[in-house]
Amino acid sequence: MRWNLRMRAAQTGIWKSNEMRRRLAEAGLEISAGKMSALWTGQPTTIRLDDLDVICLVLQCTPSDLLICEPEQAAARRPATSAMESDEPVAVAPRLGRGRSMPPA
Incomplete structure (x- = not known):
């Protein structure tokens, strides 16, 4: 996500954080x-x-005017593994910890 406060503010005629x-x-x-400085200058x-x-x-x-979705950045964070590259479903087995039981069937 990209924070778009300054651009949106400029579109309404607000040019300064004050x-x-x-x-x-x-x-x-x-x-x-x-806090205003952080909202104005950063994300x-x-x-x-x-x-x-x-x-x-x-x-x-x-809010959708202020938060711009960047799916390419989210895709770049995804780890490239052989399981994710295949179209076959991956079996997930529950991990049992101390004192935990299996979920009800």
């Missing part, structure tokens, strides 16, 4: 300068859904 922070505060979301590892709702409200967009 302006975005002010508009978020007007909408009821107080963000620290450090957040986490974001609260409530915060995302307010960001979308301010930018008049949907």
Whole structure:
């Protein structure tokens, strides 16, 4: 996934993080300068859904406008193994730990 906040903000006429922070505060979301900087310049590892709702409200967009799917990067992370390359289903056996029993049939 790619975080697209700056581009979406620019499309609505917001060019600086301070302006975005002010508009978020007007909408009821107080963000620290450090957190705003991280959202503005980088790709957040986490974001609260409530915060995302307010960001979308301010930018008049949907989460899909802010999060751009990059399937080629996900495919590049997949390990290349012979089992994954074949079309045959792979049998999965449960691993039993201490004190665990087999699931009901």
